[in-house]
Amino acid sequence: MTFYEKELNRIRSIVYSNEGQINTVIGIRNYIENNYDLDLNLELLSHTQLISKFHLLRLFKKYYGQTPRQYLIDKRIEKSKEHLTIGLSVTETCFAVGFESLGSFSTLFKTKTGKSPTEFQKEQLSRSEIDSEFGTLEY
Amino acid sequence: MKVTLISIPVRDQEKALKFYTEKLGFLKKKDVPLGGENRWLTLVSAEWQDGPELLLEPAPNHFEPCKVFQDALMEAGFPYTQFDVDDVDAEYERLTKLEVDFSVKPTKMGTVKFAVFNDTCGNNIQLVEEL
Numbered sequence: 251m252t253f254y255e256k257e258l259n260r261i262r263s264i265v266y267s268n269e270g271q272i273n274t275v276i277g278i279r280n281y282i283e284n285n286y287d288l289d290l291n292l293e294l295l296s297h298t299q300l301i302s303k304f305h306l307l308r309l310f311k312k313y314y315g316q317t318p319r320q321y322l323i324d325k326r327i328e329k330s331k332e333h334l335t336i337g338l339s340v341t342e343t344c345f346a347v348g349f350e351s352l353g354s355f356s357t358l359f360k361t362k363t364g365k366s367p368t369e370f371q372k373e374q375l376s377r378s379e380i381d382s383e384f385g386t387l388e389y
Numbered sequence: 390m391k392v393t394l395i396s397i398p399v400r401d402q403e404k405a406l407k408f409y410t411e412k413l414g415f416l417k418k419k420d421v422p423l424g425g426e427n428r429w430l431t432l433v434s435a436e437w438q439d440g441p442e443l444l445l446e447p448a449p450n451h452f453e454p455c456k457v458f459q460d461a462l463m464e465a466g467f468p469y470t471q472f473d474v475d476d477v478d479a480e481y482e483r484l485t486k487l488e489v490d491f492s493v494k495p496t497k498m499g500t501v502k503f504a505v506f507n508d509t510c511g512n513n514i515q516l517v518e519e520l
Contacts, residue, residue: 252464252466252492253465253466253467254465254466254468254493254505254513255466255493258498262499265499266498266499266500272499272500275500276500279500279519313500314519
């Protein structure tokens with residue numbers, strides 16, 4: 251057994267010994283992955299796993315290193331990039347990934363990526379036009 | 390400040406370029422001659438071409454402590470660099486067929502699944518999938 255494998259076993263026994271908790275947080279992450287476009291909140295997430303919302307928040311942070319909210323926002327931004335790249339409008343994108351206000355979506359997008367959704371889309375579309383004369387507007 | 394570069398020490402840049410592009414699927418982005426055999430050689434992910442660049446640097450050939458550290462990591466089975474993948478099992482299958490040598494097969498540990506392979510240039514590389 252290499253030193254690395256020994257270290258992994260040591261960490262596994264400290265951090266990952268509670269199988270029940272791990273299944274719970276994986277379940278929550280999967281739920282966010284599949285439902286990021288809905289109006290998710292702690293209340294709803296906690297109902298999916300039948301635990302209290304405070305416990306959920308604590309567990310999620312413990313295993314994934316960020317809160318469910320932060321995780322959800324990153325997921326939505328990642329998805330919105332995909333939507334913008336294939337040519338959805340900024341408004342369509344905003345609602346398609348579960349944000350409710352265009353203003354806060356644009357601000358958040360700029361904070362996270364360094365560009366506004368419109369700037370990002372222009373760049374992506376001009377790039378794909380170089381790849382193909384027809385662009386990639388069909389979806 | 391922005392994070393845009395990840396450095397990987399390699400013994401042979403040309404060999405590393407072949408391995409990282411032909412087997413792992415990265416694309417060459419920059420290749421600047423730096424005198425002698427040395428190059429400023431960077432790669433990007435095919436699916437994230439404006440993402441961070443991977444610098445294949447010949448540090449072990451020029452700076453002994455780097456070589457010592459790299460050898461020690463290799464012997465201990467330690468990966469110093471890891472890449473995210475969507476599906477560790479699928480990558481394991483794909484790379485095994487390309488004769489990439491894994492020291493750790495796909496293994497589930499808590500909220501991640503990972504595997505470790507030898508990049509043939511002196512490093513263990515870890516693939517990680519978040520569960």
